[in-house]
Amino acid sequence: MTLLYLISKLCGVANRRQVTFAGLVVLLLVFPVLSGKALAMDGLAEYEVKSAFLYNFAKFVEWGAQGTAGDQQELGLCILGKDPFGGGMDAVKGRPVKNRRLVVKQINGIDEMGQCQILFISSSEKGRLSEILAAVGRSPVLTVSDIKNFAQTGGVIGFVTIDERIRFDINQAAAERADLQISSQLLKLARSVVQ
């Protein structure tokens, strides 16, 4: 059978052309279905995805020497303001990342930011955003928020929802200020990169 197949291949039997159209049709039908999985997100599911994103961001970001100086066993993910995740963080809590353990903390003020490598700023803090960002300043912290135009305002990563899909913008300048190196893999996925 193999031989027959090879011979037919060698002879260039043009069965392929016939299947090309069918293949394309199948592809067109299947493609929206593939991406559709990410579309149907709402409410709690949205924050489940966001929590997973937060966890995965850690894998594609390199902190400078200062940023990882603290506890070597833990990687702190701090939530500033009202916790929108509900129980969503439980899935990632304690999971390993970069040979550390992800620790999720709820903080109420910027002064509690000591052991945080990732700072999620809840949309409840929308009004105080410039104040918070100023306070973070050049600290080696990856700031993430779903406040509108977060990255454009000076945050490092800002969630955006496009076509019901969760995506993100990255502010490269802000990342550099915080002495963070963001993997090209992550940059490639960003909706837009602010220089």
Place this chain on the structure above:
Amino acid sequence: MLPLSPFHRLFRDWTIRQKLMAITLLTCGTVLFAATLAFVVHEAISIRREVKRNLAIQADVIGVNVSSAIAFNDSRSATETLAGLRANPYIMGAYIVTSDSTIFARYVAKGVNPASLRIEKPGSDPPEVDRQAFAEIQADADSPWEWDNDLEQIREIVLDGQEIGTIVIFSETMEVLSRVVWLAGALLLISLVGFYLAYLLSSRLQSLISHPVQMLANAVKEVTAAKNYAVRAEVTGNDELGALAIGFNGMLATIQARDEELQDINEEIRNFAYIVSHDLRAPLVSIKGFSSELDSSIKEMQPLLNKCAAALDEKERKQLELILQEDIGEALGFIASSVNRMDGLIGNILNLSRLGRKELKLEPLNMTEIASGILASLAHQIEQKRVTVTMAELPEVIADRVAMEQIMGNLLDNALKYLEPGRDGELSITAEQGDNAVILHVCDNGRGIAQDDMHKVFELFRRAGKQDTKGEGMGLAYVKTLVRRHGGRIWCDSQPGVGSTFSFNVPAPVNPSGCR
């Protein structure tokens, strides 16, 4: 002897040269073919391995590039990354499968039916992996031998030490195959060149063996065809063939020496017969002369003895008379007849040796003419004995005219001489064409020759059967010598009381037109 295999029978009649070439080329060809085949198989396996390794590298590179897309659930980005595989025309498709067996992204090359890749569970939405097919693909990918319509490579996608998915790549076997075909083609070309070189070499080198053998064969042919024992085979080297040539030459030298010796002895014997018969005549003449001298002496002595007889008594006179009249006369008569007989015998021997020495004048002869001439001279006898003669048209032969006349004359004369008395004679002369010779038959219905006497008839001074006719037993001896001088043979078939057939062959013109 062992029965020949069909293989041997095929080559049996080839020349040594052809055999040697065949042996060399067959051996070379087999070795080249085996080596080429082995090399191609080896290369096919290693090319396959290399292609699979390249697939693994490509899969790993893609894996690294899509890990973020998987982490952030961005299948569009992953699909774009996979689409980069388009650059490799041999890749039929690639799938990224997440740990929950859903198909996260896929690339299917233009013209490939996704179903042929087996991995998708038919009808699943969102597309899922057919676990059973996946296990089979996994087995195929792990196998170092599996060689069906595609080559599969499965690699895990790892992010930060965690397995987040699997990438499956399908590649056409064509890539391997086309490279193998190219390689095989190149090797075939090299093999052909090698084979040609082998042919050139062997066609040169085979003469090492075939040349001496050919030389030897030529020498043997020359010896057997031309009976030329002076030829010598060329000794080409100090090997077995050289030894064979030396041995052959030694044998030829011995034969040549013996041949010359025999010729010398033969010559000597002929000369001896001639000289002996010639020289024996001289004393015979003396004996003849002196015996007649003795006779006349006795006759002269007669009157004297008659006078003396008067002095003798009656009894003594009678005794003397008896001696003189009977004993001496009788003795002299015996001497004379013996001398005459011996003279005849010696004359015959002389004739025979002359026949053996006489130069033959070979010319084309019309045998019909010769036979007719002889029959004409025997016409009286033929008429007297009431013989019916039948003669076919006889062919032309190349022979000595006198010798042929003697042969035919003797045979016809014999046939008439030994007819059965009281029966009408029948005589026929026929001929048949043999290989390079004409066979003539002289057939009679005479008294025939007994089987026991058959060997005698051709012998010198020997006669067979009833001695009722005059003869010296010389005729057939002459005939035999003459036929033999012509390189022919004479023989006789006979049945006592029925008749005899004497047959002999003489060389004939091979082709009357003169073309060989």
